[in-house]
Amino acid sequence: xxxxxxxxxxxxxxxAFGTHWGINRTMAQIHALLLITPDPLTQDDIMEQLxxxxxxxxxxxxxxxxxxxxxxxxxxxxxxxxxSAEKDIWKVVKQIVKERKKRELEPMxxxxxxxxxxxxxxxxxxxxSFVDTVxxxxxxxxxxxxxxxxxxxAEENWFVGNLVKxxx
Amino acid sequence: xxxxxxxxxxxxxxxAFGTHWGINRTMAQIHALLLITPDPLTQDDIMEQLxxxxxxxxxxxxxxxxxxxxxxxxxxxxxxxxxSAEKDIWKVVKQIVKERKKRELEPMxxxxxxxxxxxxxxxxxxxxSFVDTVxxxxxxxxxxxxxxxxxxxAEENWFVGNLVKxxx
DNA sequence: ATATATTTTCAAAAATTTTTGAAAGTTCGA
DNA sequence: TCGAACTTTCAAAAATTTTTGAAAATATAT
Numbered sequence: 001x002x003x004x005x006x007x008x009x010x011x012x013x014x015x016a017f018g019t020h021w022g023i024n025r026t027m028a029q030i031h032a033l034l035l036i037t038p039d040p041l042t043q044d045d046i047m048e049q050l051x052x053x054x055x056x057x058x059x060x061x062x063x064x065x066x067x068x069x070x071x072x073x074x075x076x077x078x079x080x081x082x083x084s085a086e087k088d089i090w091k092v093v094k095q096i097v098k099e100r101k102k103r104e105l106e107p108m109x110x111x112x113x114x115x116x117x118x119x120x121x122x123x124x125x126x127x128x129s130f131v132d133t134v135x136x137x138x139x140x141x142x143x144x145x146x147x148x149x150x151x152x153x154a155e156e157n158w159f160v161g162n163l164v165k166x167x168x
Numbered sequence: 169x170x171x172x173x174x175x176x177x178x179x180x181x182x183x184a185f186g187t188h189w190g191i192n193r194t195m196a197q198i199h200a201l202l203l204i205t206p207d208p209l210t211q212d213d214i215m216e217q218l219x220x221x222x223x224x225x226x227x228x229x230x231x232x233x234x235x236x237x238x239x240x241x242x243x244x245x246x247x248x249x250x251x252s253a254e255k256d257i258w259k260v261v262k263q264i265v266k267e268r269k270k271r272e273l274e275p276m277x278x279x280x281x282x283x284x285x286x287x288x289x290x291x292x293x294x295x296x297s298f299v300d301t302v303x304x305x306x307x308x309x310x311x312x313x314x315x316x317x318x319x320x321x322a323e324e325n326w327f328v329g330n331l332v333k334x335x336x
Numbered sequence: 337a338t339a340t341a342t343t344t345t346c347a348a349a350a351a352t353t354t355t356t357g358a359a360a361g362t363t364c365g366a
Numbered sequence: 367t368c369g370a371a372c373t374t375t376c377a378a379a380a381a382t383t384t385t386t387g388a389a390a391a392t393a394t395a396t
Contacts, residue, residue, distance in 0.1 A: 003295055006286040010302065013279055020272055022188040024354065038297035043373080053356045058374060079364075079371065087297075089304045104188055111181055118174040127171055129206035134178065136257045140324075156308075192384065211343080221386045226344060247341065247394070 007036060011050070026052060027060040031069060031085060040073040040082035068095045090156035098152050105145055112138040175204055179218070194220060195228040199237060199253060208241040208250035236263045258324035266320050273313055280306040 001009075011032040018028025029050055034041065041049075047057045061083055064070035069092060073082040086092050115134050120127045169177075179200040186196025197218055202209065209217075215225045229251055232238035237260060241250040254260050283302050288295045 001282065001286050003286050003288055003298060006283045007298060009279070010283055010298075013276070017272065017276060020190040020268075022190050026354075036298045036301045038293050054373085055357065055375075056355050059355090062374090081373080087301065089301075089308050093308065100188075104185065108181070108185060111177070114169065115174045115178055118169050118171050120171055125206050130171060130175060130178075130204045133204045133255065133257075140257050140261065194384075222343085223345075223387065224385050227385090230344090249343080 007033075010036060024060070026050070026056055027063055030057070030060050031064055034064075034070060034083060034085035035087065040075070040084035042080045042082055044080075046083070067099055094152050097148055101145065101148050101152075105141060105148075109138060109141050109145065112141065175201075178204060192228070194218070194224055195231055198225070198228050199232055202232075202238060202251060202253035203255065208243070208252035210248045210250055212248075214251070235267055262320050265316055269313065269316050269320075273309060273316075277306060277309050277313065280309065 011029050014032035014035075015025040015029040018031075019025055030046055033046060033049060043054065043057050043061065046052075046061070047054060050057075061070060064085075065072070070083050070085050073084050075082055086095070112134050116131060116138065118127060118130060122128055122131065179197050182200035182203075183193040183197040186199075187193055198214055201214060201217060211222065211225050211229065214220075214229070215222060218225075229238060232253075233240070238251050238253050241252050243250050254263070280302050284299060284306065286295060286298060290296055290299065
């Protein structure tokens with residue numbers, strides 16, 4: 001397979017992949033493009049390579065920056081802004097985990113705390129079933145939260161080494 | 169908070185939560201409803217409680233069954249089909265992990281294998297950057313794949329106990 | 337076998353999300 | 367201060383996803 005074709009494949013699969021994770025196709029594609037491009041790219045480069053409009057490009061780059069996955073790069077003597085993606089995949093994964101934890105897991109745990117305090121007789125079958133479900137989700141959620149905290153701080157070696165040993 | 173309100177909140181948040189994970193709102197809501205309802209429900213019960221059409225209900229129940237999260241229950245002497253969700257959250261999580269691994273992670277790893285074999289001189293900066301990215305994603309992906317395999321087989325106690333100790 | 341209850345399908349409609357592109361805003365050198 | 371280069375915004379259009387509901391298919395009781 002030729003490089004051009006391989007790149008194309010990677011970008012398009014990464015985009016499709018993203019949609020299974022609540023990330024829009026274009027955002028994932030821009031990320032993919034920046035991941036496999038050694039040098040920083042401008043908005044125009046990205047627009048051209050992915051065939052998307054200026055506005056779309058701009059918005060999705062902004063999102064990627066908010067996610068901490070892409071950064072603006074200033075080239076000396078150049079007026080245009082350049083963009084480049086973090087290439088260390090372990091760092092990328094940790095960053096995504098960190099953000100999703102903050103955006104999704106933590107608010108969910110907060111809500112579950114409230115729901116657990118539902119009024120009424122705990123012997124009522126309906127109340128019991130509700131509280132049991134909420135409690136067990138909360139318990140697992142808290143556990144996951146702690147586990148992810150450690151993961152976020154860990155080095156890749158730690159993950160690949162220790163954890164895997166444990167699993168044997 | 170009253171039970172009715174708490175249930176409503178849970179269902180609607182679970183639905184919103186689902187959309188961040190590429191799952192449609194209704195499917196997540198039906199799942200939530202079945203999780204907190206002690207007895208199995210019929211299609212009509214679900215339609216009524218969530219205010220959705222018959223077709224929509226039917227399709228999403230089918231999806232939930234395909235995901236292995238809901239099962240048909242036959243009530244003796246009843247003609248209608250009833251549905252009930254697995255209530256053990258650890259089992260639910262494992263089932264979801266298992267399915268997503270099969271549907272997403274494994275095909276992605278297969279693709280990366282192919283992409284890694286791109287033609288050309290590895291000293292070319294563009295080829296090198298591409299191959300490096302693909303390889304490192306593959307490496308981490310394979311690791312995750314193995315780790316998830318162990319997790320799928322594990323008991324909840326193992327997760328809550330051993331893993332957490334390791335993390336301290 | 338027929339009538340009735342129940343489930344499934346799927347084309348069209350509705351809702352939602354994404355994309356576009358032109359206008360407004362900003363930055364910066366001369 | 368002006369004007370060109372560049373970036374950002376956002377209402378409208380396009381694309382995509384989800385939902386509806388009525389018709390078709392299937393199952394069951396009599």
